[in-house]
Every structure is written in C-alpha cells, then in structure tokens.
Amino acid sequence: EAGVAQSPRYKIIEKRQSVAFWCNPISGHATLYWYQQILGQGPKLLIQFQNNGVVDDSQLPKDRFSAERLKGVDSTLKIQPAKLEDSAVYLCASSPRLAGGPAETQYFGPGTRLLVL
Amino acid sequence: GDSVTQMEGPVTLSEEAFLTINCTYTATGYPSLFWYVQYPGEGLQLLLKATKADDKGSNKGFEATYRKETTSFHLEKGSVQVSDSAVYFCALSQGGSEKLVFGKGTKLTVNP
Numbered sequence: 001e002a003g004v005a006q007s008p009r010y011k012i013i014e015k016r017q018s019v020a021f022w023c024n025p026i027s028g029h030a031t032l033y034w035y036q037q038i039l040g041q042g043p044k045l046l047i048q049f050q051n052n053g054v055v056d057d058s059q060l061p062k063d064r065f066s067a068e069r070l071k072g073v074d075s076t077l078k079i080q081p082a083k084l085e086d087s088a089v090y091l092c093a094s095s096p097r098l099a100g101g102p103a104e105t106q107y108f109g110p111g112t113r114l115l116v117l
Numbered sequence: 118g119d120s121v122t123q124m125e126g127p128v129t130l131s132e133e134a135f136l137t138i139n140c141t142y143t144a145t146g147y148p149s150l151f152w153y154v155q156y157p158g159e160g161l162q163l164l165l166k167a168t169k170a171d172d173k174g175s176n177k178g179f180e181a182t183y184r185k186e187t188t189s190f191h192l193e194k195g196s197v198q199v200s201d202s203a204v205y206f207c208a209l210s211q212g213g214s215e216k217l218v219f220g221k222g223t224k225l226t227v228n229p
Contacts, residue, residue, distance in 0.1 A: 004160075033216065042121070042206050042219025043161070056216055091161065097215060106217060108153075108161040 002026065004109035006092050012115045018080035021112045025073070025094030031055075032069055033106060034077050035091040043091055049075065082116045089113050119144040123207045123220035130197055130227050138192040138223050140181075140207035148209040150174075150183050150190040151217065155204045164192075164205070197227045 005024040013019050025032050031050050035043035046065065048056040051072040060067070064083070069075040079086055089111040097104035124139040142148065152164040152174070165174030170185035179194045190207060207220040 031215075035217075040221065042208070042221050043217070044219070045216040048216055093161075095215075104215070105163045105166070107163075110160040 004092055004094055004107055006090075006109035006112055008112055009110065010113050010115075012117065013082055014117050015084055016081040018078065019082055019114065020076050020078045021090050021092075021114075023075045023077070023092030023109060025075070025092070026096075026107055029094035029096050029107075030072075031095045031097055031104075032075050033093040033095075034067055034075070035093065037089040037091055037111070039088070046077070079114075082114075084116050087114055087116045119148065119209060119211060119218045121207050121209055121218055121220035123205075124223050126204075126222070127224040127226060130225070132199055132227055132229050133196045134227075136192070136194040136197045136201075136225070138205055138207075138225070140190045140192065140220060142188050142190065142207075142209050144188075144209055144211060146211055147185075148211050150181070151208045151210070152179070152181055152190070152192050153206045153208060153219075155206065155222075157203070161206065197225075199227050199229055201225060202227045 033048050034046045037043040046060045047067045049069040052069045067077045091111045092109045093106040095104040095106045120143045149168045151166045153161045154164045155161050165176040167174040167183035173182045181190050181192045204222045204224045206222045208217045
C-alpha cells in the first residue's frame with residue numbers, strides 16, 4: 001500500500017513570496033490533516049478535511065494560509081504572503097476514520113521543509 | 118485547552134539500557150493516547166496507542182499504560198537498541214475532530 005505522498009520535499013523562498021504544498025493521501029482515506037511542525041516543537045494541526053469538507057480550521061492563520069481538497073482526494077496548502085515565522089516542516093496525514101467513530105491511526109507523509117528568508 | 122507535556126530531552130543511553138520517557142496530559146473528557154516515533158530522515162509513524170483507562174499499548178518491545186488517575190502515558194522499553202534512536206512524540210486525541218495534540222518530542226540517542 002502506498003503511503004502519504006507530499007511534494008516538494010524542500011522549499012526555500014523569500015518573505016512575502018507565496019508557496020504551495022501538495023499532498024496525496026492513502027487511497028480511500030476519508031480524512032486528511034495538515035500539521036505545522038516548528039523546529040523543537042511537536043506538530044500543530046492547521047486544518048482537517050473529511051472528504052472535501054473542512055472539519056476544523058481553528059488554528060489556520062486565514063489571513064495568509066489557505067487549503068483545499070478538491071474531489072475529496074488530493075489537497076494543497078498555500079501560504080501567501082510568507083513570513084519568517086512560517087519556516088517549519090509541513091506534514092500531511094490521512095486516516096480512514098469518519099467523524100464520531102473510534103480513534104483511527106493517522107498516517108503521515110515525509111513532510112515539506114520550508115525555509116523563509 | 119488540551120495539552121501534552123513530555124520529558125525534556127535529549128536522552129542518551131547505552132545499548133541494552135532501560136528506557137522511560139515520561140508523558141502527562143491535560144484534557145477534558147477521556148482522550149485516546151498515542152506515542153509516535155520519527156526516525157532520522159523519515160516521517161512520523163505510530164508506535165503504540167491506548168484508547169481507554171488502564172489499556173496498555175505495546176509494539177516493538179515498547180509499552181505504555183493509560184493511567185487516568187495520574188493523567189500519564191509513560192513510554193518504557195526494557196532494553197534499547199541503537200536502531201531505537203529517534204524522536205518520540207506523545208499525543209492525545211479527543212472525540213469530535215480527533216485532531217492530534219502533540220508534546221514537544223524527546224530525542225533519544227542509543228550508543229553501542
């Protein structure tokens with residue numbers, strides 16, 4: 001079974017530029033998550049999708065971050081304009097669970113490492 | 118809000134030593150508890166989990182018991198190997214969105 005795919009693996013941009021990350025979850029997984037992991041900290045949830053609807057985006061900085069999951073499969077996360085403090089690893093995860101069901105394992109991709117100069 | 122506090126690292130051990138990484142949590146309700154591991158150059162992967170009080174999760178020689186009375190989920194292994202060198206994250210999830218709330222991570226280095 002193929003795992004969660006993410007691209008690019010690394011990205012270096014200057015502040016105020018825009019950047020986009022792509023995620024392809026495990027086939028058949030209904031739920032997709034984007035996490036931000038700043039160096040030395042644990043991952044923090046940015047947004048959660050169930051199929052192509054948003055379940056939780058309470059910690060997404062909506063003035064600069066946006067995300068979509070068209071057709072309930074692939075997802076993109078965009079930052080525009082980027083700030084220095086956005087330097088982090090952006091992790092995508094997926095799980096088969098549906099809301100209200102038992103806790104399911106989340107499967108993580110390798111992440112995209114972003115450096116904002 | 119919900120939070121996870123885990124032992125500050127880094128932790129350095131010799132091969133075959135006993136490992137404990139402490140993890141405590143603050144949460145309303147009854148969360149599920151997880152340990153995730155991140156090996157060098159790889160993504161996060163689930164090590165073990167427990168979904169209710171007194172449950173013991175185990176995998177690859179690692180164990181952790183869900184202790185509701187002490188709000189803890191400490192990770193243990195009786196004899197570590199060099200291949201266990203990684204960063205270990207304790208996490209919880211609650212009903213509803215089931216988002217994971219992570220601790221800061223503990224880096225373990227095992228020397229031969």
